[in-house]
Amino acid sequence: MIEEHKIKYEGAKGVPVIRETGNATKVHTGLWRTERPIIDYSKCIKCKLCYLYCPVTAYAWTKKGPACNYYFCKGCGICAEECPVKAITMVKEERC
């Protein structure tokens, strides 16, 4: 006779629901990246387009110019595409 494998029933706690808000900051989306944006600050004209276009707001604006947070950057390459002076290049992760 097949025994029912012992499984704990968690009732309402076993329902797939997230009650904690703002939890996206904990998700390490940087792990998805295959190409990394590398900024050449000598070319950068500080136009802020990369900062504005980044869909995951991985760019912060600092005194030096744009600073990319690689914990969140998924490597989509929009910043490199939009940069008017080609100051951002996408480099394969294994070469970084």
Place this chain on the structure above:
Amino acid sequence: MKDFLTGNEAVAWAARLSRARYIPNYPISPQTEIIETLAQWHADGQLEADFCPMDSEHSVMSAAIGASATGVRVFTASSSQGIELMHEMLYIAAGLRLPIVMVNCSRGLSAPITLLCDHNDYLGMRDTGWIMVNTQNNQEALDSTIMAFKISENKDVLLPSVVNLDGYVLSYTMEPTIVPEQGVVDRFLPSYRPTHAFFDPKQPMVQGIAVLDGVNYTHFRKQVHKAQLNAKRVMEKVCSDWRKTTGRHYGMIEKYEMEDAEMAIVTQGSVSTTAKAEVQEMRRKGMKIGLLRLRVMRPLPKEEIRNALKDMKGVAVVDKNLAPGLGGIAHSEIRDCLYDIEEQPIMSSFVMGLGGKPEEMKQFAQIIDMLKKDMIDKRGRVRFV
């Protein structure tokens, strides 16, 4: 109130008495009259619910899920192709643990297209996680729908339910039906107060989340499995409560003339009443024959089936459905229940009444004759009758 009601009207009464607050709907034969009846009541101001005609059955179930996720009681009805169109959403309703109640008026599936009854649409839902009840008359359809809300909303279950009634055979056939008083139903079925899925801006929550790994996915599917196992106990409790309230009792299975029987017929749905009449006839001739009606398909009452059939010499499982290449669906499920006993009965599958093919009393006598032949040969067969 005792009235002469079609199966559809009986079920519409059940939805009204249960105070379902949101009713997304899409008409399809043979359940259109449910929607029609509710629409009339809604237009007359007798139905206090949001009554929303949708653009397809897929949208109906999507809307039902959305509404139930905000914490209201949801009812809907569909049939056949409609069930297939909403099939994707059926798994989601169960996975999100939303106690939606749906009535299915079963009808054969295309192609070739038909409007008449068989159980393939209903049984196509058997792995979705829904609780599944198949009824044999209009009174049972009404009672089961009210009970389904109470079973589904129990905190140890939290799964959607489907109540099946046979298209046309019950859905458009009038039978004397007792409609309980509103006060009686209100006492039996208090209003729905969810603790797991609701809308409250002060307690924001995300439902329908993604789990991009197998460990969490398995965990939540296991919870659905466990909830199904819990549903057996809850169902027994709710059925006994209903018996105390109205005097009408329904079990997971129904045993008819099974005490000293040596052979048994297993049926589901409205054909059971025809089969019972023939069992009576055969009993009069001195044959030791009984009938087992499988009322609940999910959770499958394994123990009850095993205990009822373990002393039989032969069992004829009558299926109003077909798994092509295999035989009847209930046949293989019931064989599974009897795997663990010493002397297994000879079990044959009889596929009967597909697409509304007429079922007559005398066919059950023929089924028993064929079963006797299989018992001599000591092997079960699959037959179309």
